[in-house]
Each structure stands twice: as structure tokens, then as C-alpha cells.
Amino acid sequence: MITKLSIANIEEIIKIEESSFDNPWTRNQFTDSCKKFNKYLNFVYNDTSKVIGYLISEIILDEVHLYKIVVSKNNQNNKVGSKLLKFMIEECKKLNKIRVxxxxxxxxxxxxxxxxxxxxxxxxxxxxxxxxxxxxxxxxGL
Ligand SMILES: CC(C)(COP(=O)(O)OP(=O)(O)OC[C@H]1O[C@@H](n2cnc3c(N)ncnc32)[C@H](O)[C@@H]1OP(=O)(O)O)[C@@H](O)C(=O)NCCC(=O)NCCS
Known part of the structure; x- marks a missing residue:
């Protein structure tokens, strides 16, 4: 199930982030993007009770900048990334954005x-x- 990223998800996300990148985003970066909910389109993919993927993007005028799409290592190549990206693109279209x-x-x-x-x-x-x-x-182009 895909839901909006909430502050409560950040602990789980940081674990995935730190095992995925040499230069991971900090807790503050995730928290900031969560607080600016009018500017960011952030989603998590939940597998039963656990987060296994997330997507962070920012609305800049009529465009949306995709900063991160990440799936935990054990769950990659299983269409989770595709589902997150599809969901985000649909949200962008609903908001009449012109480009990702x-x-x-x-x-x-x-x-x-x-x-x-x-x-x-x-x-x-x-x-x-x-x-x-x-x-x-x-x-x-959308
Ligand atoms: C990139 C990433 C988000 C893709 O998510 P995913 O859930 O693994 O991808 P999907 O299962 O939806 O696959 C979509 C397509 O991506 C490619 N792909 C994804 N994982 C792959 C793998 N391990 N090997 C080969 N191709 C792969 C394939 O083309 C695949 O399509 P196909 O199944 O029709 O061949 C994921 O691999 C990931 O988190 N990588 C580490 C973090 C990262 O680099 N993120 C991007 C920059 S922020």
C-alpha cells in the first residue's frame, strides 16, 4: 500500500537510506521535506506493517523534481519502484503539473x-x- 510519508516513517526510512547510499540524506532533510507538505510529494510503500520503499519529490512551480526513489535491497526488482513512480506521476497529473x-x-x-x-x-x-x-x-512531460 502506498501512503504519504509521515514523520512516524522517518526512522524506518533512514535505515533504508543509510544502507543504500554513500552520502545518505540526514534525518533533518527528511523531516524538513515532511513538514513542507505543501511543497513536497513524498510517499512510502508499506509491505504489511513495514516500509520497504519511498519517494521524495518537490513541487517547483509547474514542475516536480524527483529527488529520491529507493527500495530496500531485499525488495528490489519486484515492481515496488515502478508502483511508487506510477503513483507519483498520477498525483502530478492531478495537480496539473507539466513535467517531472x-x-x-x-x-x-x-x-x-x-x-x-x-x-x-x-x-x-x-x-x-x-x-x-x-x-x-x-x-x-505530463
Ligand atoms: C532504482 C530502484 C528504485 C528501482 O526499484 P525496483 O523496485 O527495484 O524496480 P522495479 O522492480 O520496479 O523494476 C523496474 C525496472 O527497473 C530495472 N531494474 C530494477 N531493478 C533491477 C535489477 N536489480 N536488475 C536489473 N534491472 C533492474 C528493470 O528494467 C525493471 O524493469 P523490468 O522488471 O521490466 O526489467 C531500486 O533498484 C533502488 O532502490 N535502487 C537503489 C536506490 C537508487 O539508486 N535509487 C535511484 C536514485 S535516487
Whole structure:
């Protein structure tokens, strides 16, 4: 089941975040994004009573910037990420947003495949944005 991210979910999310990234978001970053609920579209995927995935995105005028989509390691490649992204895109359409934008590490082939399946197109790159790796900028028109 997909629900809005609440402060009560943050402990669980931090565990997934810290086991997924070398430079994880801090508790404050998650808490801030939760408090600014008018600006952020944040969702969690609950498997029975446990959070196994989450998505963080920010509304900037008529666009939505996707900052994070993360599924816990044991639950990857099981369509959880696809369901979160689909849900978020539907919410963006309901809000009459015109575009979803993101940047992704050029070496993150799983995430790039997911974005391409949803129709995201490459619109640019940022050299060495993630250490030695470039960032790929992708957009989805809604
Ligand atoms: C990227 C991520 C969110 C995808 O979520 P997911 O639930 O694992 O993905 P899905 O099961 O919905 O798969 C969607 C597509 O992504 C690709 N994919 C996802 N995981 C994959 C894997 N382990 N191996 C190969 N392809 C994979 C496939 O193309 C897949 O489509 P297919 O099943 O039709 O081949 C997840 O792998 C993840 O959390 N990665 C670590 C965090 C991260 O890098 N997030 C993105 C940047 S914030």
C-alpha cells in the first residue's frame, strides 16, 4: 500500500537510506521535506506493517523534481519502484503539473532503466557531478 510519508516513517526510512547510499540524506532533510507538505510529494510503500520503499519529490512551480526513489535491497526488482513512480506521476497529473525532472548517476543502470520505461528522456548531463560519475538529467512531460 502506498501512503504519504509521515514523520512516524522517518526512522524506518533512514535505515533504508543509510544502507543504500554513500552520502545518505540526514534525518533533518527528511523531516524538513515532511513538514513542507505543501511543497513536497513524498510517499512510502508499506509491505504489511513495514516500509520497504519511498519517494521524495518537490513541487517547483509547474514542475516536480524527483529527488529520491529507493527500495530496500531485499525488495528490489519486484515492481515496488515502478508502483511508487506510477503513483507519483498520477498525483502530478492531478495537480496539473507539466513535467517531472530528475538527475541520476550515469552508472545507476537499474534506475535509468526504470525511468526509461516510464518515458523519461535524457535532456542533458552534468560532468563529474557524482564524484567521478556524470549525472544524467531526465525529463518526463505530463
Ligand atoms: C532504482 C530502484 C528504485 C528501482 O526499484 P525496483 O523496485 O527495484 O524496480 P522495479 O522492480 O520496479 O523494476 C523496474 C525496472 O527497473 C530495472 N531494474 C530494477 N531493478 C533491477 C535489477 N536489480 N536488475 C536489473 N534491472 C533492474 C528493470 O528494467 C525493471 O524493469 P523490468 O522488471 O521490466 O526489467 C531500486 O533498484 C533502488 O532502490 N535502487 C537503489 C536506490 C537508487 O539508486 N535509487 C535511484 C536514485 S535516487
Amino acid at each position: 525532472c530528475l538527475e541520476v548517476d550515469s552508472q545507476n543502470s537499474n534506475a535509468i532503466k526504470l525511468y526509461k520505461q516510464f518515458g523519461f528522456l535524457t535532456v542533458g548531463t552534468r560532468n563529474k557531478y557524482y564524484g567521478n560519475n556524470d549525472a544524467i538529467l531526465m525529463d518526463l
